[in-house]
Amino acid sequence: MTCQSKMSDKLAPAIGIDLGTTYSCVAVWEDDHVEIITNDQGNLTTPSYVSFTEKGRLVGESAFNNAAMDPINTIYGVKRLIGRRFSDPNVKEDIKLWPFIVVAGAKNRPKIVVNYKGEKKNFLAEEISSMVLMKMKQIAETYLGCAVEDAVVTVPAYFNDSQRRATKDAGVIAGLNVKRIMDEPTAAALAYGFHKIKDYSKPQNVFVFDLGGGTFDVSLVNIYGGYFEVKATAGDTHLGGEDFDNRIFNYFVDEFKRKYKKDIRGNSRALRRLRSACERAKRSLSTTSMTTIHVDCLYEGIDFSSTLSRTRFDELNKDLFAKCIEFTDQCLKDAKVNKNDIDIVVLVGGSSRIPKVQQLLEEYFGDEKLHRNINQDEAVAYGAAILAAQLSGQANDMVNKVVLTDVTPLSLGVDITGDVMSIVVARNTSVPTKKVKNFTTIKDDQTSVTFNVYEGERFQASKNHFLGMFNVSGLSPAPRGVPSIDVCFEIDADGILNVSGTVRGSGQTSKLTITNEESWLRKEEIDKMIEEAEKYKAEDEKHKRKVDARRELDDYAYEMSKIMRNQELILPLIPEGEKQRIEDEICEVMNWLDLNKVPPVEASNSKLLGLKEICEPIVAKMKN
Numbered sequence: 356m357t358c359q360s361k362m363s364d365k366l367a368p369a370i371g372i373d374l375g376t377t378y379s380c381v382a383v384w385e386d387d388h389v390e391i392i393t394n395d396q397g398n399l400t401t402p403s404y405v406s407f408t409e410k411g412r413l414v415g416e417s418a419f420n421n422a423a424m425d426p427i428n429t430i431y432g433v434k435r436l437i438g439r440r441f442s443d444p445n446v447k448e449d450i451k452l453w454p455f456i457v458v459a460g461a462k463n464r465p466k467i468v469v470n471y472k473g474e475k476k477n478f479l480a481e482e483i484s485s486m487v488l489m490k491m492k493q494i495a496e497t498y499l500g501c502a503v504e505d506a507v508v509t510v511p512a513y514f515n516d517s518q519r520r521a522t523k524d525a526g527v528i529a530g531l532n533v534k535r536i537m538d539e540p541t542a543a544a545l546a547y548g549f550h551k552i553k554d555y556s557k558p559q560n561v562f563v564f565d566l567g568g569g570t571f572d573v574s575l576v577n578i579y580g581g582y583f584e585v586k587a588t589a590g591d592t593h594l595g596g597e598d599f600d601n602r603i604f605n606y607f608v609d610e611f612k613r614k615y616k617k618d619i620r621g622n623s624r625a626l627r628r629l630r631s632a633c634e635r636a637k638r639s640l641s642t643t644s645m646t647t648i649h650v651d652c653l654y655e656g657i658d659f660s661s662t663l664s665r666t667r668f669d670e671l672n673k674d675l676f677a678k679c680i681e682f683t684d685q686c687l688k689d690a691k692v693n694k695n696d697i698d699i700v701v702l703v704g705g706s707s708r709i710p711k712v713q714q715l716l717e718e719y720f721g722d723e724k725l726h727r728n729i730n731q732d733e734a735v736a737y738g739a740a741i742l743a744a745q746l747s748g749q750a751n752d753m754v755n756k757v758v759l760t761d762v763t764p765l766s767l768g769v770d771i772t773g774d775v776m777s778i779v780v781a782r783n784t785s786v787p788t789k790k791v792k793n794f795t796t797i798k799d800d801q802t803s804v805t806f807n808v809y810e811g812e813r814f815q816a817s818k819n820h821f822l823g824m825f826n827v828s829g830l831s832p833a834p835r836g837v838p839s840i841d842v843c844f845e846i847d848a849d850g851i852l853n854v855s856g857t858v859r860g861s862g863q864t865s866k867l868t869i870t871n872e873e874s875w876l877r878k879e880e881i882d883k884m885i886e887e888a889e890k891y892k893a894e895d896e897k898h899k900r901k902v903d904a905r906r907e908l909d910d911y912a913y914e915m916s917k918i919m920r921n922q923e924l925i926l927p928l929i930p931e932g933e934k935q936r937i938e939d940e941i942c943e944v945m946n947w948l949d950l951n952k953v954p955p956v957e958a959s960n961s962k963l964l965g966l967k968e969i970c971e972p973i974v975a976k977m978k979n
């Protein structure tokens with residue numbers, strides 16, 4: 356599309372949108388710099404709120420302002436719902452805290468119920484998000500004076516496939532052509548690098564600490580020669596400013612109950628007003644050591660006033676702040692980088708302004724490492740705008756030098772004999788990626804092989820998360836170990852996985868695309884799997900020893916059966932009767948192997964010993 360006014364004959368620019376849980380921000384690449392676009396109220400960020408009224412729909416600031424008046428019909432925080440099931444325990448927890456109504460819709464999808472223009476209406480999270488995206492699009496269009504279509508939209512690093520797809524869908528509903536779904540920490544690192552790095556010849560480790568309203572992401576980004584590579588990510592899709600607000604909120608609800616013997620929990624308007632006061636108190640505690648909260652006529656005509664000190668606030672959130680440092684530690688361990696090797700820590704997200712959080716980070720990394728110059732609220736949209744410009748070919752040479760890569764949160768592979776996970780793409784591999792691993796048959800004359808695809812960190816394949824299966828057929832009959840099958844895992848820039856198996860020589864190919872939204876994991880599940888993998892390391896070792904012992908027996912029995920089948924070689928060495936006895940023994944072992952897929956190590960070893968006792972004399976004779 357051409358743009359008539361400001362940009363005259365140029366193409367309409369692509370925009371970068373940081374679609375936040377609580378606030379959103381839009382930016383554009385213009386005249387060789389990034390412009391963060393102000394909304395109609397002159398603010399650089401816009402509340403991700405939608406309010407439904409008798410007269411119409413409000414989005415952004417006006418919706419936020421309407422929240423206290425009409426809490427039941429004012430929707431916020433839908434980023435917590437997007438791409439999730441109603442039965443998801445996180446959804447159940449969130450619903451308890453929201454004044455608006457969420458019910459189970461078709462296919463177990465959460466539906467938000469509101470009163471709109473006097474009628475009961477249902478909306479999916481994607482629809483609400485699309486309204487916020489549409490608002491951000493309009494803000495950009497008003498500024499640019501032309502229609503905008505192309506956009507890069509950011510999501511937390513741990514958003515799974517279904518959440519990414521749902522966000523993309525929201526963009527489509529909003530009339531946007533979403534050119535890329537980008538991880539928020541990558542965008543922030545890009546913003547920092549673009550601002551600060553003049554000399555790309557020196558590699559730098561940038562640690563991005565993003566604590567927003569509803570999500571927490573940490574990432575280690577390595578910047579070298581204009582390349583930004585995310586080495587590792589960790590985080591929690593359920594940790595942020597709203598959780599800190601909730602702690603203050605519960606503290607004051609209890610205080611109100613103690614003082615007035617009244618519980619305000621059933622009154623959504625009172626809850627909303629108290630929650631807003633708590634959020635304001637939290638913000639002011641970032642600059643003062645004591646704050647007052649006052650809500651006129653909070654409940655049954657009672658005015659509520661109280662104070663909160665920064666020390667008390669820190670105490671109420673102590674475990675949550677500690678969690679932030681735990682994830683920081685986990686991320687560095689994953690990246691195999693020592694904290695002393697971090698050059699800079701970039702603070703992103705409104706909640707990273709909290710003094711206690713900064714203090715803990717200073718204690719962990721050292722004071723001089725914290726970079727506070729970048730605007731916490733704008734960095735993500737800034738980075739998204741740079742990528743948007745690059746993808747739509749509107750950037751300058753400096754932008755075009757920058758290449759972005761993300762990583763896989765879990766290892767991906769297939770199961771092989773003995774329920775062993777054979778990793779094809781290791782955890783934290785940069786994406787997009789394409790990896791090929793070669794496999795073969797376990798039986799003579801096998802004409803097909805079934806591959807089960809898993810993701811996870813356990814040695815035992817079935818303990819990981821099953822993604823799907825595919826069958827490679829059309830193999831020409833051949834002894835086991837001879838056919839050669841190339842299994843290829845390809846992950847595209849949006850994180851979609853395609854698996855294929857090709858028989859070498861014949862070119863026979865089978866394909867599997869992991870598109871089932873149920874197949875991908877929630878971040879909590881990913882964390883749990885990593886945690887379990889650590890816990891069960893000993894169990895995995897045990898399993899590995901069993902599989903190794905069985906494999907040794909299997910290989911030996913197979914080799915010996917091959918030798919015994921060679922009449923010309925064997926008959927001159929042993930009498931016919933002896934040959935039959937050995938063949939029976941081998942056959943017995945093979946039947947036992949068929950029945951015992953993971954036998955105890957001792958059982959495999961003792962069978963191997965028994966078989967060797969009768970076979971070794973022949974092997975010795977053969978050598979002579």
Ligand code: AMP
Pocket residue numbers: 375376377378379400566567568569595596597634637638639641703704705706707708709731732
């Ligand atoms: P974001 O999602 O990055 O827009 O962050 C929004 C969150 O940051 C909200 O929970 C805000 O309450 C919080 N926030 C913004 N400013 C401050 C501040 N000065 N101190 C503490 N929290 C803040």
